Amino acid sequence: xxxxxxxxxxxxxxxxxxxxxxxxxxxxxxxxxxxxxxxxxxxxxxxxxxxxxxxxxxxxxxxxxxxxxxxxxxxxxxxxxxxxxxxxxxxxxxxxxxxxxxxxxxxxxxxxxxxxxxxxxxxxxxxxxxxxxxxxxxxxxxxxxxxxxxxxxxxxxxxxxxxxxxxxxxxxxxxxxxxxxxxxxxxxxxxxxxxxxxxxxxxxxxxxxxxxxxxxxxxxxxxxxxxxxxxxxxxxxxxxxxxxxxxxxxxxxxxxxxxxxxxxxxxxxxxxxxxxxxxxxxxxxxxxxxxxxxxxxxxxxxxxxxxxxxxxxxxxxxxxxxxxxxxxxxxxxxxxxxxxxxxxxxxxxxxxxxxxxxxxxxxxxxxxxxxxxxxxxxxxxxxxxxxxxxxxxxxxxxxxxxxxxxxxxxxxxxxxxxxxxxxxxxxxxxxxxxxxxxxxxxxxxxxxxxxxxxxxxxxxxxxxxxxxxxxxxxxxxxxxxxxxxxxxxxxxxxxxxxxxxxxxx
Amino acid sequence: xxxxxxxxxxxxxxxxxxxxxxxxxxxxxxxxxxxxxxxxxxxxxxxxxxxxxxxxxxxxxxxxxxxxxxxxxxxxxxxxxxxxxxxxxxxxxxxxxxxxxxxxxxxxxxxxxxxxxxxxxxxxxxxxxxxxxxxxxxxxxxxxxxxxxxxxxxxxxxxxxxxxxxxxxxxxxxxxxxxxxxxxxxxxxxxxxxxxxxxxxxxxxxxxxxxxxxxxxxxxxxxxxxxxxxxxxxxxxxxxxxxxxxxxxxxxxxxxxxxxxxxxxxxxxxxxxxxxxxxxxxxxxxxxxxxxxxxxxxxxxxxxxxxxxxxxxxxxxxxxxxxxxxxxxxxxxxxxxxxxxxxxxxxxxxx
Numbered sequence: 001x002x003x004x005x006x007x008x009x010x011x012x013x014x015x016x017x018x019x020x021x022x023x024x025x026x027x028x029x030x031x032x033x034x035x036x037x038x039x040x041x042x043x044x045x046x047x048x049x050x051x052x053x054x055x056x057x058x059x060x061x062x063x064x065x066x067x068x069x070x071x072x073x074x075x076x077x078x079x080x081x082x083x084x085x086x087x088x089x090x091x092x093x094x095x096x097x098x099x100x101x102x103x104x105x106x107x108x109x110x111x112x113x114x115x116x117x118x119x120x121x122x123x124x125x126x127x128x129x130x131x132x133x134x135x136x137x138x139x140x141x142x143x144x145x146x147x148x149x150x151x152x153x154x155x156x157x158x159x160x161x162x163x164x165x166x167x168x169x170x171x172x173x174x175x176x177x178x179x180x181x182x183x184x185x186x187x188x189x190x191x192x193x194x195x196x197x198x199x200x201x202x203x204x205x206x207x208x209x210x211x212x213x214x215x216x217x218x219x220x221x222x223x224x225x226x227x228x229x230x231x232x233x234x235x236x237x238x239x240x241x242x243x244x245x246x247x248x249x250x251x252x253x254x255x256x257x258x259x260x261x262x263x264x265x266x267x268x269x270x271x272x273x274x275x276x277x278x279x280x281x282x283x284x285x286x287x288x289x290x291x292x293x294x295x296x297x298x299x300x301x302x303x304x305x306x307x308x309x310x311x312x313x314x315x316x317x318x319x320x321x322x323x324x325x326x327x328x329x330x331x332x333x334x335x336x337x338x339x340x341x342x343x344x345x346x347x348x349x350x351x352x353x354x355x356x357x358x359x360x361x362x363x364x365x366x367x368x369x370x371x372x373x374x375x376x377x378x379x380x381x382x383x384x385x386x387x388x389x390x391x392x393x394x395x396x397x398x399x400x401x402x403x404x405x406x407x408x409x410x411x412x413x414x415x416x417x418x419x420x421x422x423x424x425x426x427x428x429x430x431x432x433x434x435x436x437x438x439x440x441x442x443x444x445x446x447x448x449x450x451x452x453x454x455x456x457x458x459x460x461x462x463x464x465x466x467x468x469x470x471x472x473x474x475x476x477x478x479x480x481x482x483x484x485x486x487x488x489x490x491x492x493x494x495x496x497x498x499x500x501x502x503x504x505x
Numbered sequence: 506x507x508x509x510x511x512x513x514x515x516x517x518x519x520x521x522x523x524x525x526x527x528x529x530x531x532x533x534x535x536x537x538x539x540x541x542x543x544x545x546x547x548x549x550x551x552x553x554x555x556x557x558x559x560x561x562x563x564x565x566x567x568x569x570x571x572x573x574x575x576x577x578x579x580x581x582x583x584x585x586x587x588x589x590x591x592x593x594x595x596x597x598x599x600x601x602x603x604x605x606x607x608x609x610x611x612x613x614x615x616x617x618x619x620x621x622x623x624x625x626x627x628x629x630x631x632x633x634x635x636x637x638x639x640x641x642x643x644x645x646x647x648x649x650x651x652x653x654x655x656x657x658x659x660x661x662x663x664x665x666x667x668x669x670x671x672x673x674x675x676x677x678x679x680x681x682x683x684x685x686x687x688x689x690x691x692x693x694x695x696x697x698x699x700x701x702x703x704x705x706x707x708x709x710x711x712x713x714x715x716x717x718x719x720x721x722x723x724x725x726x727x728x729x730x731x732x733x734x735x736x737x738x739x740x741x742x743x744x745x746x747x748x749x750x751x752x753x754x755x756x757x758x759x760x761x762x763x764x765x766x767x768x769x770x771x772x773x774x775x776x777x778x779x780x781x782x783x784x785x786x787x788x789x790x791x792x793x794x795x796x797x798x799x800x801x802x803x804x805x806x807x808x809x810x811x812x813x814x815x816x817x818x819x820x821x822x823x824x825x826x827x828x829x830x831x832x833x834x835x836x837x838x839x840x841x842x843x844x845x846x847x848x849x850x851x852x853x854x855x856x
Contacts, residue, residue: 307738328740339738348732359728359739368721375719 005068007032007194008053008084008163013062015048022048023059024218030163030194035185037205037227038198040215041239041434042404046198049215050165054086055079085156086165089172089432091148093140099123099151100136103158126157130187131180144294146177153184163194170204171432174292174460182208200434202232203463214238236435247442250450252470254282256319258454259335259423264303264313272296274303274310275478281423281454286445288469288486289458290494296478297427297458304425304456305337306330318422331360336421340428340458342408349401353393354382356400357415385414406437413444424448427458442468462491476500519845524791524798527837528805534837535830544820552819553812563811565697569769571800571807573598573778575706576761577785578792578799579713580630584754585794586717588730589638589747593652594758595782596659597630601759603663604629606766606773609684618688619701623763630759631752633659638751642744656782664775673772681773690768702764707800709757714796726750758782779810787835793842806831 006029015023023045030036040046051057053064055073063070066082073079079086093102104119120136127133132150140148149169156164166185170178185208189195199205205212205227212224214235222238224230237243257280266274274296281287291297302308303315309325316322317333331337337360339345347356358367358378367378382396389410393403400408409429416424429445430438445455445468459465465472466486473483474497481497536546557567577594584591591597605626609618636655640646668679675682690700717723728736729746737743765777784806791805792798813827 305738326740327738331740337738344732345734345738348728348735350731351727355724355728356735359735359741362721362724363740368724371721373719373721373724 006030006065007034007067009065009068010049010053011063011065013049013052013064014060015052015057016060021218023052026062026215026218026220028213028220030196032162032192032194033189034211035189035195035197035209037209037212037224038196038215039200039202039205039212039235039239040221041436042406042432044215044239044434045218046215047167048218050086050167050196050198053079054084054165080159080161083160083162084165085153085159085161085163087149087152087156087167087169089167091152093148093151095141096139098137098139099134099143102140102151103136103155107159122158123154126154129191130157130184132157132184145172146174146180149173149181150184157188161193163196164188165196165198167198168200168432169197170199170201174294176292178204200432200438202235202435205235206230206232216241239434240436247439247446247467249286249446249468249470252284252286252449254285254470255452256283257281257316258283258318259304259456260314260316261304262314262316264310264315266299266303266308266310272299272478274299277313277478277480279473279480279483281456283422283452283454284449285471286449286455286457286469288465288472289456289475290460290462290465290472290498291475291481292498293460295475295498297475299478300475301340301425301427301458304330304335305339306335327360334422336416336419336424338409338412338416338424338426338429340431342405342412343401346412347400347408350399352397353386353391353400353403353411354378354396357382357385357396357411360415361419381418385411385418389414406433409433409437409441413441417444417448420451421453424453424455425458426455428460429457430461430464438464462494465494466491474498520793523841523845524793524802524838527791527841528834530837530841531830531834534833535826538826538829539820539822542820542822542826544822549816549820549822552816553809556815557808557812562697565694565699567804567807567811568703569698569700570810571803572703572706572764572768573761573781574784574788574803574806575710575799576757576764577782578788578803579709579785579796580754580757580761581785581789582792582794582796582799583713583717583726583757584634584750585789586730587726587747587750588733589641589750589754590649591634591637591652591751591754591758592649592786593634593637593655593782594754594761594785595778595780596652596656597633597755597758598762598765598778598782599656599659599663600629600633601626601762602766602773602777603666603681603762604759605763606681606684609688609766609771610682612685612687615685615687615689618685619690619767622684622688622767623705623760626763626766627756627759630757630762631755634751634755634758635748638748642747663773667773667775671773679775683772684766688767689771690764698769700764700768702760702768705760706764709760710796710800713757717796722746722749758785761785784831787831787838790835790838790842806834 009029011027013023013026026049038046048057052059055075055078058074064073071082073082100119100123103123104114123136132154134147134151134154149172169181173181185195197209209227212227214221216239224235259281261277261279264274264277272295277300289297303310306325306327306329314321317330317335320333322330343349358381362368367374379396386393386396391407391410393407429441449455457465457469466489469486471483471485472489472494474481474494476498481500484493539546539549557563577598580594581591605622608621608625633655637648637651640651641648667681671681673680673682690702693699717726725741725746728741729743733743761781766773770777788799788802788806791802809830810827813824816822817824
């Protein structure tokens with residue numbers, strides 16, 4: 001496409017944290033009407049660069065120009081005034097306020113009163129222009145994740161953003177919602193907005209963006225001028241600096257069932273209930289659970305993890321019936337668990353990494369005796385795992401929260417695999433991870449499969465499930481809508497089951 | 506122009522320096538009040554220091570005053586580690602005092618009386634702390650509010666006791682009958698008030714540190730406090746940990762009351778605690794919830810309290826200054842804690 005004068009230009013941005021250069025001499029520009037993909041592995045400096053642009057960090061060197069004029073952005077208020085809007089991965093909304101109230105936060109009304117009519121008109125206009133409709137009077141807490149994201153985008157447009165930055169916007173969306181987001185983004189670009197789209201998912205980047213800038217180790221590793229006609233492999237190579245080969249899943253020889261669910265049902269107390277769910281995972285097998293999020297996957301994971309007792313049905317682990325449904329009981333029977341949300345249900349971000357790594361097994365003889373901790377054993381264990389899994393951190397006493405997502409995921413993996421689980425339950429194992437880290441995680445699962453572990457992977461990324469799993473079960477409205485051998489499964493067939501169309505088991 | 510920027514890591518020396526900086530800032534801020542009262546700042550602080558730490562007798566007096574705050578400071582530190590927001594150490598202290606006084610008034614061999622006083626006093630404090638903890642675990646009642654309000658309930662129950670059925674018939678004052686002489690805690694240094702309870706307090710601090718840092722219960726308390734969801738998924742019985750923490754916290758606060766009855770006042774009166782329970786919060790925050798830090802923090806506050814009285818006599822500055830210093834120290838520490846997570850960065854002036 002023709003390149004008009006850039007809407008925004010970053011020149012020679014350098015930002016260091018102590019000895020680490022998070023950004024070094026990075027140049028980046030976005031033209032009006034252009035969607036720029038910003039690619040890079042975790043820790044490549046994408047977030048830092050965007051934080052500089054949005055005023056959260058002051059750069060050590062370099063300048064930012066908006067429509068050719070150098071500007072100084074020292075706070076998010078400056079950025080908003082300069083026409084830059086950002087949709088973070090974690091939304092910044094007030095859940096108890098309504099959609100309209102959230103939009104009007106920080107916008108001065110007339111003589112101290114809120115300009116409700118003006119706000120409504122503006123919201124309706126934005127809705128018409130880009131197909132981003134929202135009910136103005138609903139409290140934000142009742143919105144789905146996709147709707148909250150839409151509100152964040154509308155919020156930016158509401159404030160007159162000319163440039164919109166989206167940090168991994170599709171990570172929280174169901175596949176069907178991604179299409180809606182993309183058509184809205186295309187419509188905005190068609191009307192002259194500039195968009196920076198940060199993502200790990202190369203197929204999305206190829207489908208959406210006009211141009212890409214790839215970062216590696218804080219520097220610009222390359223630019224892609226025609227993403228639609230560039231292969232994912234070529235882009236991945238730019239990001240990692242070397243070629244990435246998808247892991248090969250050899251044939252498996254499944255053994256005995258290591259996890260069975262027999263007619264499990266739960267109450268509707270929170271979220272979608274399970275209705276008469278039966279499934280089995282055999283040793284040496286990876287079973288995928290596909291489905292649009294909110295169809296009972298959460299309840300399934302909670303029952304298997306022992307944090308929620310079902311109302312009816314029976315569950316066995318390694319042949320033993322689970323009776324009390326406590327996390328301790330299922331762990332003792334041989335279940336390992338890698339949670340969907342590393343930060344909230346997996347790790348303790350404010351404590352040393354070593355503490356998180358021994359958390360589920362702190363009461364066992366390996367790490368304590370007679371109620372006393374064995375600090376040396378804990379430390380040694382953590383050090384060994386850090387080495388074995390190449391977890392990048394200064395040491396086992398580092399605050400867990402200081403680690404990047406990929407390293408945290410490795411730490412969780414290490415903690416579960418160190419004790420040879422018979423069954424492993426995993427949710428969204430590579431969400432938010434870069435290609436290299438995702439590849440590493442996949443290899444570990446395949447290793448465990450070869451060792452005879454039964455693995456159950458709950459995921460929304462169908463391509464990932466197809467690469468990884470031997471069989472894929474699809475959940476729809478709390479039931480298993482159908483199970484396919486991955487040899488017979490295609491995205492189309494899985495998609496059909498995911499929407500509730502009749503399937504064949 | 507300055508702004509706050511998120512820190513990626515906190516240097517270790519920072520953790521030690523912060524309370525000292527907070528204390529220094531407090532003394533600087535409060536010097537304005539001394540000047541307003543018309544006294545010399547350095548002279549007043551000088552009197553405060555001499556009177557509280559200047560000679561061995563002064564030091565024993567400061568330690569006697571520090572003992573209850575070591576206990577309440579430990580009580581708060583343990584509770585806050587688990588994010589059980591126990592603001593009720595004051596009430597738990599009073600309950601411990603009443604219960605131990607009751608036991609101490611029963612004639613029996615001295616050693617047995619002291620032991621029973623400690624046990625019953627600790628149990629009374631624990632029972633009181635169990636109320637807000639149970640309400641939180643079972644009904645999600647806010648523990649800050651319930652533990653705080655319970656302080657008044659217990660205070661006025663105590664007043665009702667000593668104004669009514671428990672009134673000392675001998676003196677006629679609203680004070681409880683004294684405990685048996687044999688139940689008075691032994692004094693360790695002749696001619697001072699340095700009693701057995703002070704030593705127990707000083708020993709309790711490292712014991713509680715060991716419990717938090719080196720036992721599985723301590724591990725569970727820390728993890729529950731920092732991330733109850735991860736703790737639950739990790740197989741830790743979060744509710745039970747919170748209740749155990751409350752029992753321990755209440756027992757420690759109860760022991761503060763036991764020490765005051767057995768070692769200082771030998772009976773219960775309405776002003777047996779000049780807010781030691783609330784001071785415990787300041788102590789725990791200054792100590793950054795580290796049980797070992799509780800000892801110096803409590804001694805600092807105790808020195809301020811003892812010193813302020815002497816300063817008041819010598820320079821005419823009202824002794825209330827000690828309360829101001831306490832409050833300011835808490836605020837200064839809370840501000841200082843901000844710098845463990847953020848750093849100040851200078852940003853060039855806007856164009």
